[in-house]
Amino acid sequence: MLVTFVLGSVHAFSVFIVPIEELLELPRSEISLIYSFALVAITLAVLLGHRVYSLLPAWWLVLTASLVAASGLMLASSATSWWLLFAGYSVAFGFSNGIGYGFSLQLVGRVMPEIKGFAMGAVTAAYAVGSIVFARIFAWRIELVSLESALVTIALAVAGCGTLAAIMLRVAGVSYAVAQADLSHDIPVDKRKVVQFWIAYMASVFAGLMAIGHAAGIALSKNASTALATLAVIMIGVGSAGGGFVAGWMVDRWPLNRFLVGLPLLSAVALLFISISDSAVVVVALLSLVGFSYGSIIAVYPVAISNCFYERGAEAYGQVFVAWGFAGLVAPWSAGLIYDLHAGYGLAMVIAAVIAIISALCAGIFRLGKPA
Numbered sequence: 570m571l572v573t574f575v576l577g578s579v580h581a582f583s584v585f586i587v588p589i590e591e592l593l594e595l596p597r598s599e600i601s602l603i604y605s606f607a608l609v610a611i612t613l614a615v616l617l618g619h620r621v622y623s624l625l626p627a628w629w630l631v632l633t634a635s636l637v638a639a640s641g642l643m644l645a646s647s648a649t650s651w652w653l654l655f656a657g658y659s660v661a662f663g664f665s666n667g668i669g670y671g672f673s674l675q676l677v678g679r680v681m682p683e684i685k686g687f688a689m690g691a692v693t694a695a696y697a698v699g700s701i702v703f704a705r706i707f708a709w710r711i712e713l714v715s716l717e718s719a720l721v722t723i724a725l726a727v728a729g730c731g732t733l734a735a736i737m738l739r740v741a742g743v744s745y746a747v748a749q750a751d752l753s754h755d756i757p758v759d760k761r762k763v764v765q766f767w768i769a770y771m772a773s774v775f776a777g778l779m780a781i782g783h784a785a786g787i788a789l790s791k792n793a794s795t796a797l798a799t800l801a802v803i804m805i806g807v808g809s810a811g812g813g814f815v816a817g818w819m820v821d822r823w824p825l826n827r828f829l830v831g832l833p834l835l836s837a838v839a840l841l842f843i844s845i846s847d848s849a850v851v852v853v854a855l856l857s858l859v860g861f862s863y864g865s866i867i868a869v870y871p872v873a874i875s876n877c878f879y880e881r882g883a884e885a886y887g888q889v890f891v892a893w894g895f896a897g898l899v900a901p902w903s904a905g906l907i908y909d910l911h912a913g914y915g916l917a918m919v920i921a922a923v924i925a926i927i928s929a930l931c932a933g934i935f936r937l938g939k940p941a
Contacts, residue, residue: 690817
């Protein structure tokens with residue numbers, strides 16, 4: 570949780586957009602690409618991560634990923650061009666972020682199998698909490714000192730938290746290596762099942778990523794004040810973090826398929842009401858519900874995949890996680906495009922609701938909550 574909490578700061582990047590735009594004198598579209606490419610790097614790291622998780626002791630891997638991430642942030646803090654910012658933030662920080670997040674998630678699932686749902690849910694929830702906390706810290710440092718100071722602050726936080734986490738893992742003697750007793754479960758990855766998970770997961774996170782990317786804009790389109798629009802962004806993060814903890818705890822007690830079907834349906838209902846509501850306060854409340862569903866979904870799916878693929882779970886999760894990267898690029902962009910064409914988010918919310926319903930149908934038809 571300590572590792573993912575500090576790495577979750579990547580999702581507070583929107584705080585940096587205007588200061589970087591002013592510093593480098595570049596259009597906003599180019600600055601936004603820094604975050605988009607960081608998401609691509611995170612996705613690639615999670616996809617390929619299973620190949621490196623066992624190469625180093627757990628504490629060494631966490632320490633190495635943290636120090637590389639911190640180095641990338643330090644490079645970004647002194648960037649005088651888009652390319653230096655891309656190399657430091659998108660590539661070094663982004664890829665190390667994906668390694669740290671993916672490894673932490675898989676590690677707790679292995680070492681705490683009796684409370685796998687709660688452990689993995691807590692790790693994903695900490696990622697969401699980090700985005701909330703560091704958004705406030707970044708804004709404070711930028712206003713008080715400078716953009717460079719904000720980036721140096723997160724670099725020091727990543728290095729410090731990563732070092733502390735590495736020490737804790739070293740003292741605990743935690744190992745990612747497959748136990749001999751578990752090798753009987755080492756079956757080949759079922760490609761058809763991966764595709765089924767990919768479709769269902771992409772459709773389930775689409776709504777959440779669209780709402781996260783446009784929360785303030787959605788609220789403003791309902792005539793919300795600036796303060797209420799800011800609250801919408803915060804409430805989505807709070808909902809996401811709460812969803813991770815609650816769903817993680819409940820998934821150890823209830824059948825997984827209930828969550829894989831029910832959570833997207835919850836998103837769909839909230840999105841449809843957002844599309845027709847004229848009350849900004851109601852819309853903010855509904856956005857927090859979408860955030861809760863999203864946070865629950867990203868906590869439940871790793872557990873479902875781990876249960877389905879056993880010791881090949883990390884490899885399968887990496888392949889399925891590509892769906893998150895795809896949705897992360899397409900969902901916010903498509904919502905912006907629809908807003909430009911229709912001067913509102915109503916149609917975007919309806920489309921996202923339909924896609925969420927497709928996820929629920931896929932999970933129900935394919936019975937993804939059942940072990941292979």
